[in-house]
Amino acid sequence: MPRAAMRLIAAVAALAAVAAPGAAQQVGPANGALLLVGGNLQDPAIVERFLDLAGGTDAPVVLIPTAGGAESYGQTWRGVDAFRAAGARDLTVLHTTDRDTANSPAFVAPLRRARGVWFGGGRQWRLADAYLHTRVHDELQEVLARGGVVGGSSAGATILGSYLVRGDTRTNTIMMGDHEEGFGFLRGVGIDQHLLRRNRQFDLLEVIRARPDLLGIGIDEDTAIVVRGDRFEVIGRSYVAIYDHERRLDSGGLFYLLAPGDAYDLATREAYRPRPALGPLDRVVAGPWPEAPR
Numbered sequence: 001m002p003r004a005a006m007r008l009i010a011a012v013a014a015l016a017a018v019a020a021p022g023a024a025q026q027v028g029p030a031n032g033a034l035l036l037v038g039g040n041l042q043d044p045a046i047v048e049r050f051l052d053l054a055g056g057t058d059a060p061v062v063l064i065p066t067a068g069g070a071e072s073y074g075q076t077w078r079g080v081d082a083f084r085a086a087g088a089r090d091l092t093v094l095h096t097t098d099r100d101t102a103n104s105p106a107f108v109a110p111l112r113r114a115r116g117v118w119f120g121g122g123r124q125w126r127l128a129d130a131y132l133h134t135r136v137h138d139e140l141q142e143v144l145a146r147g148g149v150v151g152g153s154s155a156g157a158t159i160l161g162s163y164l165v166r167g168d169t170r171t172n173t174i175m176m177g178d179h180e181e182g183f184g185f186l187r188g189v190g191i192d193q194h195l196l197r198r199n200r201q202f203d204l205l206e207v208i209r210a211r212p213d214l215l216g217i218g219i220d221e222d223t224a225i226v227v228r229g230d231r232f233e234v235i236g237r238s239y240v241a242i243y244d245h246e247r248r249l250d251s252g253g254l255f256y257l258l259a260p261g262d263a264y265d266l267a268t269r270e271a272y273r274p275r276p277a278l279g280p281l282d283r284v285v286a287g288p289w290p291e292a293p294r
Helices: 003-019 044-054 078-085 105-113 124-131 135-145 204-210
Strands: 033-037 061-064 091-093 116-119 149-153 161-163 186-193 215-219 223-228 231-236 240-244 247-249 256-258 263-265 270-273 284-286
Touching: 033 044, 033 186, 033 215, 044 078, 044 116, 044 149, 044 223, 044 231, 061 078, 078 091, 105 135, 116 135, 124 135, 135 149, 186 204, 204 215, 204 240, 215 223
Parallel strands: 033 149, 061 091, 061 116, 116 149, 161 186, 186 215
Antiparallel strands: 033 223, 215 240, 223 231, 231 263, 240 256, 247 284, 263 270
């Protein structure tokens, strides 16, 4: 075969590899999807979207309420109600605070058939204590690898990032506490919740100033991001805030808001708003952050 033809074939193959789904993901999951809610989930469309990503109302879904802090949870845990109302038929509540149990084959068996896993709200450090780097954590990776969805609300959203915001065991007002590692399904990302409802929109600035390598994402209540690969879209009823040390608003603001329907590229850190032709938001510019007030 002539060398020119061989080079052309190699170039086409390289382009195909770049364009292939799941290729070289930098931040989000290579396969499957994540759905992160900022707390106080009321919009049934968000639950319906989760079930769609899992494969429909017959898909096996595991619900993990451990962040709530109770000693035990039964199959009638109140968090099940929203999924049953959306038509889900195959639901299993899974809970332990014992890491040996979380490492046992019997405990993780429901996760091995799951197409969706959902983490309820509470304190995110409880999820880290129980499941981080256990067989449960491994099986969550496998859910994504086979094209399923992992999601959660409030603490259940924050745990999915790599940096554990509000992970202190003393109080949830400490942004950088005694637990700082999340599950890492969004790499290089710290996630806050209840953003506007609890007037938390300035809290992530502390984290991003201390860790400028991180991307901060703040999600308001009853609002979610749906992540596929390195792109997410905003759904629900309120706003998502982006905190990026390298980019600021042309007005000088230190974060900017995305509305339902907006999209965001986690790899390039560019935001997009639906228009007749998809294009980047022109209100975000690159530039250093001002020094923190003294």
